[in-house]
Amino acid sequence: MTLQTENRLSVAEAQAICLRNNIPFYSYRLPGSHEVVFGAQLTNNIRLFKGFEKHRGEKGFIITPFNPASWSFPFFIQADLTFTDYLTDQEAIVNLRNTVFNTPGRIFTKQDCEHFEYLDELRTLIATLKREGMRKAVLSRTITIPCDSLRIAPVLFEQMRQYHHAFLFFAAIPGKCAWIGASPETFLKYDRNGFFSMSLAGTQPVSTAQNPPQWGEKDIEEQQIVTDYIQNTLKQFFTRHLETEGPITLQAGNVFHLCTFFRSDEQIPPDRIDELVTQLHPTPAVCGIPKKRAMQVITEIEKQERGYYAGYLGPLQATGAFDLFVNLRTMEVFDDALKLYVGGGITPLSDPETEWQETCQKADTLLNLIRQINYGKTTF
Numbered sequence: 112m113t114l115q116t117e118n119r120l121s122v123a124e125a126q127a128i129c130l131r132n133n134i135p136f137y138s139y140r141l142p143g144s145h146e147v148v149f150g151a152q153l154t155n156n157i158r159l160f161k162g163f164e165k166h167r168g169e170k171g172f173i174i175t176p177f178n179p180a181s182w183s184f185p186f187f188i189q190a191d192l193t194f195t196d197y198l199t200d201q202e203a204i205v206n207l208r209n210t211v212f213n214t215p216g217r218i219f220t221k222q223d224c225e226h227f228e229y230l231d232e233l234r235t236l237i238a239t240l241k242r243e244g245m246r247k248a249v250l251s252r253t254i255t256i257p258c259d260s261l262r263i264a265p266v267l268f269e270q271m272r273q274y275h276h277a278f279l280f281f282a283a284i285p286g287k288c289a290w291i292g293a294s295p296e297t298f299l300k301y302d303r304n305g306f307f308s309m310s311l312a313g314t315q316p317v318s319t320a321q322n323p324p325q326w327g328e329k330d331i332e333e334q335q336i337v338t339d340y341i342q343n344t345l346k347q348f349f350t351r352h353l354e355t356e357g358p359i360t361l362q363a364g365n366v367f368h369l370c371t372f373f374r375s376d377e378q379i380p381p382d383r384i385d386e387l388v389t390q391l392h393p394t395p396a397v398c399g400i401p402k403k404r405a406m407q408v409i410t411e412i413e414k415q416e417r418g419y420y421a422g423y424l425g426p427l428q429a430t431g432a433f434d435l436f437v438n439l440r441t442m443e444v445f446d447d448a449l450k451l452y453v454g455g456g457i458t459p460l461s462d463p464e465t466e467w468q469e470t471c472q473k474a475d476t477l478l479n480l481i482r483q484i485n486y487g488k489t490t491f
């Protein structure tokens with residue numbers, strides 16, 4: 112700890128205090144930025160996120176579940192204390208250290224799929240897609256790592272800074288949810304310049320890709336489904352201007368994805384923003400098409416509850432600007448374990464073993480970091 116000598120608190124130190132003292136907090140770094148932003152809520156009242164119109168003028172962090180109808184509620188962490196990179200205000204440092212809430216920890220359950228179980232789920236899903244004429248659904252699984260997570264997570268967040276194009280986040284509401292990750296996927300961004308979104312799908316490992324990467328029929332089709340869905344949704348809201356660019360190849364850790372960008376400089380009223388977000392989420396990058404049926408099929412087949420995996424999360428500014436990302440390449444933080452969630456888009460053309468391998472490749476970016484941090488103590 113450097114506090115005594117330098118009189119300043121780093122983000123990692125602030126995260127550690129909040130974890131120890133059960134203080135709701137968030138920290139993030141936007142893609143391409145060098146700044147890490149930290150915020151903490153110094154009251155223990157858990158706040159639900161009630162939509163952009165209701166939170167107008169407020170600053171904080173939004174975290175929402177994959178399934179809006181589930182028992183995982185959307186939350187808002189209000190920014191009572193915020194800083195960028197280091198906190199130097201001595202009164203604020205003392206205040207943070209002296210804030211302690213008494214919240215019971217969350218116990219993890221292990222619902223990881225073995226290789227053969229995931230292959231079974233994949234076969235069931237592919238058969239369902241074929242039988243019902245569905246074009247795509249996204250299946251996922253978990254990898255649970257029992258470890259000293261409260262020590263590891265702040266170090267992991269710091270290590271993830273090497274992924275310049277990712278949105279880094281570590282947010283926790285003690286007793287409710289805690290997630291850390293490096294998402295490559297913008298859900299929706301809004302500021303005075305307008306709106307931005309992306310369609311991200313299709314995966315291949317960097318290690319075996321050609322230069323430049325070549326994409327097969329399954330990946331192209333899988334990403335096109337996401338592009339069509341987002342474009343059709345955005346078109347209902349932006350009638351004057353909608354710009355589309357792509358698809359291009361984008362690197363996220365040790366995998367490549369196909370990506371199309373959408374931009375509009377049109378402004379829409381706050382109640383329309385709520386409508387837009389409701390219609391857009393979840394996109395077929397994490398759910399499927401048709402959306403309602405895909406959600407049902409996923410819930411029936413997957414072993415674990417998704418909770419906040421594949422939901423959206425990110426900061427909201429008092430100006431109304433926000434940066435929301437899909438909660439991917441992500442881990443749920445428990446007191447004594449990290450639970451990684453990983454999935455992939457399945458179409459009738461999918462091969463189960465290839466899809467299993469894809470989840471292993473996606474998971475490896477975060478797993479390798481944990482292996483380095485926990486050298487000699489981790490066996491997975």
Ligand SMILES: C=C(O[C@H]1C=CC=C(C(=O)O)[C@@H]1O)C(=O)O
Binds near residue numbers: 311454
């Ligand atoms: C669902 C995940 O990734 C999505 C985002 C990019 C590429 C994907 C894919 O190729 O399947 C997925 O749609 C995940 O990483 O858990």
